[in-house]
Amino acid sequence: xxxxxxxxxxxxxxxxxxxxxxxxxxxxxxxxxxxxxxxxxxxxxxxxxxxxxxxxxxxxxxxxxxxxxxxxxxxxxxxxxxxxxxxxxxxxxxxxxxxxxxxxxxxxxxxxxxxxxxxxxxxxxxxxxxxxxxxxxxxxxxxxxxxxxxxxxxxxxxxxxxxxxxxxxxxxxxxxxxxxxxxxxxxxxxxxxxxxxxxxxxxxxxxxxxxxxxxxxxxxx
Amino acid sequence: xxxxxxxxxxxxxxxxxxxxxxxxxxxxxxxxxxxxxxxxxxxxxxxxxxxxxxxxxxxxxxxxxxxxxxxxxxxxxxxxxxxxxxxxxxxxxxx
Numbered sequence: 001x002x003x004x005x006x007x008x009x010x011x012x013x014x015x016x017x018x019x020x021x022x023x024x025x026x027x028x029x030x031x032x033x034x035x036x037x038x039x040x041x042x043x044x045x046x047x048x049x050x051x052x053x054x055x056x057x058x059x060x061x062x063x064x065x066x067x068x069x070x071x072x073x074x075x076x077x078x079x080x081x082x083x084x085x086x087x088x089x090x091x092x093x094x095x096x097x098x099x100x101x102x103x104x105x106x107x108x109x110x111x112x113x114x115x116x117x118x119x120x121x122x123x124x125x126x127x128x129x130x131x132x133x134x135x136x137x138x139x140x141x142x143x144x145x146x147x148x149x150x151x152x153x154x155x156x157x158x159x160x161x162x163x164x165x166x167x168x169x170x171x172x173x174x175x176x177x178x179x180x181x182x183x184x185x186x187x188x189x190x191x192x193x194x195x196x197x198x199x200x201x202x203x204x205x206x207x208x209x210x211x212x213x214x215x216x217x218x219x220x221x
Numbered sequence: 222x223x224x225x226x227x228x229x230x231x232x233x234x235x236x237x238x239x240x241x242x243x244x245x246x247x248x249x250x251x252x253x254x255x256x257x258x259x260x261x262x263x264x265x266x267x268x269x270x271x272x273x274x275x276x277x278x279x280x281x282x283x284x285x286x287x288x289x290x291x292x293x294x295x296x297x298x299x300x301x302x303x304x305x306x307x308x309x310x311x312x313x314x315x316x
Contacts, residue, residue: 031229033305033316036308039314074224139312139313151311176307
């Protein structure tokens with residue numbers, strides 16, 4: 001059951017991520033907006049991350065038949081997803097994510113070499129959780145200012161993904177419980193919620209010429 | 222605190238103003254566009270020349286003053302601009 005749910009989640013994540021990423025890329029090509037560029041990287045990374053994990057499950061199902069995904073592959077997929085979540089959070093003007101000091105940077109990387117793939121997976125999940133919570137809070141703040149339903153749907157989507165990530169991380173304590181399945185269902189709901197406002201937008205491409213000058217103008221209001 | 226607009230937003234605002242003000246075939250005057258799009262005269266002249274050369278605006282010759290109206294391509298652009306603007310709005314971001 002868990003295996004099937006994981007397959008469904010990762011397939012949905014792959015499809016939703018790639019569709020939103022391509023849409024953002026079309027927007028970036030047409031407008032030159034750096035925000036759309038960051039969203040392109042974010043959602044393509046999220047899509048690829050889910051895609052890698054899905055491929056891992058498919059490979060296991062067809063060839064290996066061990067009933068579990070390769071932990072290294074799972075960590076890789078989750079890591080790429082986290083890059084995507086980082087770019088969503090970064091779009092909300094995270095100025096510096098890593099410590100500026102060269103010493104702290106080197107110390108921060110050290111544990112990655114001393115831990116197993118299983119531990120890395122849970123560290124990545126905790127990073128994803130933090131980034132998703134940040135993105136969700138910023139999106140909810142924007143909703144309170146603009147009162148747009150689409151913003152609310154995206155905020156709920158990010159919050160559900162964050163909650164799902166938290167439950168998945170917490171399931172480490174109770175590995176055989178229903179928690180992991182609940183986390184998968186939460187994440188599927190989150191992805192669907194993310195996709196709802198995007199699905200309402202017309203997905204067609206039109207080519208425009210050079211409006212890529214991002215020179216700003218100040219208006220004293 | 223001042224509010225900053227990116228170039229693409231200024232273009233969007235000018236096209237939106239031109240669309241709003243093009244109620245007949247005569248088009249909108251520069252003064253009306255300046256008021257509606259909230260932009261300086263020196264800035265708008267350069268952008269209008271660019272938009273006309275790109276085919277997004279059409280220049281209408283009038284006896285007293287030069288006027289501008291939005292072209293079909295301009296309307297398409299504005300539609301797409303709104304779409305992507307809405308897309309980024311959904312993420313609580315500005316295009």
